[in-house]
Amino acid sequence: MDRGELRRWLGRGGALWLLFCALLAQAAEPVALGRDSGFRIDLHAGLSLLRDPGHALDPAQAWQALAEGRFRPVQESASYGFSHDAFWFALRVENRDHPARRWLLTVEQPRLDRIDLWWRDAAGASHTARLGDALPFAERSEPHRFPNTALDLGAGEAVDILLRVESSSSIQLPLALYTPNELYRASYDGQAGAGLYYGLLLALLLYNLAVLLSIRDPTYLYYVAYVAAFGLLMLSFNGVGFQYLWPDSPEWQNTSLPFSIGAVLCTTVMFAASFLDLNQHLPALARALRYSVAVFAALIAFAFTRWRYDITIVFNLGVIALGLVVTAAAVICARRGYRPAWYYLIAWTLLIGGGIALPLSSFGVIPRTVLTEYSVQFGSAAEMLLLSFSLAYRIHLLRDANERLATEARELLEQRVSERTLELAATAQRLEQANRQLRESSLRDGLTGAYNRRYLDQSLDAIWQAAQAGSPLFSLLMIDIDHFKAINDNHGHTAGDDCLRTVAQRLRDACEVPGGFVARYGGEEFMAVLPGLGTHEAATMGQRLRLAVSASPVPIEGAALTVTVSIGVASFDARHTGSLAELLRLTDQALYRAKRSGRDRVVAAVD
Numbered sequence: 001m002d003r004g005e006l007r008r009w010l011g012r013g014g015a016l017w018l019l020f021c022a023l024l025a026q027a028a029e030p031v032a033l034g035r036d037s038g039f040r041i042d043l044h045a046g047l048s049l050l051r052d053p054g055h056a057l058d059p060a061q062a063w064q065a066l067a068e069g070r071f072r073p074v075q076e077s078a079s080y081g082f083s084h085d086a087f088w089f090a091l092r093v094e095n096r097d098h099p100a101r102r103w104l105l106t107v108e109q110p111r112l113d114r115i116d117l118w119w120r121d122a123a124g125a126s127h128t129a130r131l132g133d134a135l136p137f138a139e140r141s142e143p144h145r146f147p148n149t150a151l152d153l154g155a156g157e158a159v160d161i162l163l164r165v166e167s168s169s170s171i172q173l174p175l176a177l178y179t180p181n182e183l184y185r186a187s188y189d190g191q192a193g194a195g196l197y198y199g200l201l202l203a204l205l206l207y208n209l210a211v212l213l214s215i216r217d218p219t220y221l222y223y224v225a226y227v228a229a230f231g232l233l234m235l236s237f238n239g240v241g242f243q244y245l246w247p248d249s250p251e252w253q254n255t256s257l258p259f260s261i262g263a264v265l266c267t268t269v270m271f272a273a274s275f276l277d278l279n280q281h282l283p284a285l286a287r288a289l290r291y292s293v294a295v296f297a298a299l300i301a302f303a304f305t306r307w308r309y310d311i312t313i314v315f316n317l318g319v320i321a322l323g324l325v326v327t328a329a330a331v332i333c334a335r336r337g338y339r340p341a342w343y344y345l346i347a348w349t350l351l352i353g354g355g356i357a358l359p360l361s362s363f364g365v366i367p368r369t370v371l372t373e374y375s376v377q378f379g380s381a382a383e384m385l386l387l388s389f390s391l392a393y394r395i396h397l398l399r400d401a402n403e404r405l406a407t408e409a410r411e412l413l414e415q416r417v418s419e420r421t422l423e424l425a426a427t428a429q430r431l432e433q434a435n436r437q438l439r440e441s442s443l444r445d446g447l448t449g450a451y452n453r454r455y456l457d458q459s460l461d462a463i464w465q466a467a468q469a470g471s472p473l474f475s476l477l478m479i480d481i482d483h484f485k486a487i488n489d490n491h492g493h494t495a496g497d498d499c500l501r502t503v504a505q506r507l508r509d510a511c512e513v514p515g516g517f518v519a520r521y522g523g524e525e526f527m528a529v530l531p532g533l534g535t536h537e538a539a540t541m542g543q544r545l546r547l548a549v550s551a552s553p554v555p556i557e558g559a560a561l562t563v564t565v566s567i568g569v570a571s572f573d574a575r576h577t578g579s580l581a582e583l584l585r586l587t588d589q590a591l592y593r594a595k596r597s598g599r600d601r602v603v604a605a606v607d
C-alpha cells in the first residue's frame with residue numbers, strides 16, 4: 001500500500017478510527033513510558049497478533065479486526081517459525097512523563113524481509129513506514145543493522161501502531177523503542193564483539209588458505225570453504241553484511257541466508273568426511289555423504305529463486321540430519337582409535353553448545369550473560385579455532401605415520417638387501433665350490449680318482465720351471481702294472497678296472513712326500529712326482545710303493561689277485577742340463593729295464 005492509498009483508507013475509516021483506538025485500549029495493555037523506563041523500552045508485552053494466512057487483509061481490515069477483538073496478545077519469547085502467512089501486530093504506546101521525545105521503533109533482529117508500519121501521532125497525523133531487509137538499507141532512519149524507524153512521542157502523548165510482517169526467514173518480532181543515543185550505545189559491545197569475531201574468522205580463513213596453498217591438502221580446502229560459508233552465514237544472519245557489505249542489495253541479503261546455509265551444510269559434510277578420513281574408516285557412508293552433498297549443492301540454486309523460503313527449510317532439516325550423521329561417524333571413528341575424531345567431536349560440541357545456549361538463556365534455563373547472548377559466535381569461533389589446531393595436529397599425525405612407514409620401508413629394504421647379499425654370498429660360495437669340484441674333476445682321472453695326464457703335464461711344467469729357477473731337485477717314478485693284459489683277458493675288463501682303482505689308491509696312500517703326488521699316466525701306467533727327492537730317496541719311495549701294491553691281494557669280482565708293479569726311477573738335479581722330455585725318456589727306459597729284468601722291481605735310470 002502506498003501513501004495515497006493509506007490516506008484514502010484513513011479518510012474512509014476516519015470515523016471508525018477513534019472507535020478502533022478505544023477498543024484497542026480495551027483489547028491490549030498499552031506500553032507506558034515513564035520517567036524511570038530507561039532509554040530502551042521493550043514493546044513485546046504490548047503486542048497483539050493476528051495471523052493472515054491468505055494475505056487477505058488490508059490495513060483497514062486489520063484495524064477492523066483489532067477493533068473486533070480478533071487480535072490475541074503474543075506469548076513470551078514468541079517465535080512463529082517459517083511461514084508464508086502475513087502477521088499483523090498491533091500495540092499502543094503511551095508516554096506518560098518520559099523526557100525523550102524522539103524515538104526509534106526498532107526490530108531487534110535483522111532478517112525479517114518486510115515490515116510495514118502504520119501509526120497515528122498525538123496530533124492526529126497518520127504515518128507509514130517500511131522496514132526489513134527486502135528494502136535497501138538506506139530506508140532505515142538510522143544506519144543500524146536492526147531495522148528502525150523514527151517516531152515522535154513526547155510526554156503525555158500516545159500512539160497506536162499496526163505492523164504487518166512477512167518473511168522467508170523465521171518469524172519473530174522483538175520490538176523495542178530506543179532513544180537514538182541508546183541504540184548506538186547498546187551496540188558498542190556487540191559491534192566490538194562482531195569485529196573481533198569476523199577478524200578471527202578472517203585470520204583463520206587467510207592463515208588456512210596460506211597453508212592450503214603450501215601443502216595442497218584437500219581437507220584444508222574444505223576447511224577454508226567451511227569458514228567462508230559460515231562467515232557469510234553469520235554476516236547475513238546478523239545483518240552486518242547488509243549494513244556494511246551489500247547495503248544496496250536487499251535481493252542478495254535475502255538470497256545470502258539460504259545460500260550460506262546450503263554452503264555451510266555442504267562444506268561441513270565435505271570437511272568432516274575428509275578430516276575423519278571416512279573413505280578409509282566408513283567408505284559406504286563416505287559415498288552416501290558425497291551423493292547428499294551433490295544434491296544439496298544443486299539445491300543451492302533455489303536460493304536465487306522465489307523458492308528460497310522452501311529451500312531454507314530443506315537446508316535446515318539437512319543441517320540437522322547430516323549433523324547427526326556426521327556426529328555419529330565421528331563417534332565411531334573416535335571409538336576405533338582415530339584420535340583426530342576426538343578433536344572433531346569437541347569442536348562440534350562447542351558449536352552445538354553455542355547453538356543451544358542462546359535459546360536456553362532465552363527461556364531462562366541458564367542465566368542471560370554476554371557469553372550466552374553471543375553464544376553462537378563464541379561457539380563457532382572456538383569450533384573453528386580448535387578445528388584449525390586439529391588440522392595441524394592431523395598433519396602432524398600424517399607426517400609421523402609417513403616417517404614410520406618410510407622407516408619401516410627402509411628397514412625392510414635393508415633386511416631384504418642383507419638377505420639377498422647372504423643368498424648371493426652362499427650362491428657364490430656354492431658356485432666357487434662347484435667350480436673347484438669341476439676344476440678338480442677336470443684334473444682327476446675318472447676311473448681311478450688319481451690325477452690325470454693333464455694335471456701331470458701342468459705340474460711337470462711347473463716343476464720344470466721351478467727347477468730352472470733354482471729348485472732343481474725332483475724325481476719321477478714311472479709305475480706299470482705287470483701282466484695287466486692277462487688280468488683283463490682272464491677276469492674281464494671290469495675286473496681290470498677294479499684292479500686299476502685299487503692299485504691307484506694304494507699308490508696314492510703310500511706316496512707320502514710333501515708336494516708329491518701320483519697321476520695316471522695312461523692305460524695301466526702311473527707316474528709319481530716326488531719334489532725334493534734325489535735318486536736314492538726316490539728309489540726307496542719306489543720300493544715302498546711297489547710293496548704297498550703287492551702287500552695284499554687285490555679283490556676283484558669273486559677273487560683276489562696278487563698284483564705287482566714295475567717302477568722306473570729318474571731324478572733331476574743341478575747337474576742335469578737336458579730337457580723334461582729327456583728326463584721322461586730316462587724314466588721310461590728305467591721302467592723298461594725293470595720289466596726286462598723280471599718285473600716287480602724298482603730300477604733307477606743310469607745317467
Ligand SMILES: Nc1nc2c(ncn2[C@@H]2O[C@H](COP(=O)(O)OP(=O)(O)OP(=O)(O)O)[C@@H](O)[C@H]2O)c(=O)[nH]1
Pocket residue numbers: 447480481482483484485486488492493494495496497500522523524595
Ligand atoms: N681294464 C682296463 N684295461 C686297460 C685300460 N687301459 C689299458 N688297458 C689294457 O692294459 C693292457 C696293457 O697290456 P700290455 O701293454 O700288453 O702290458 P701288460 O700286459 O701289462 O704286460 P707288461 O706291461 O709287459 O707286464 C691292454 O690289454 C689294455 O687293453 C683300462 O683303463 N682298463
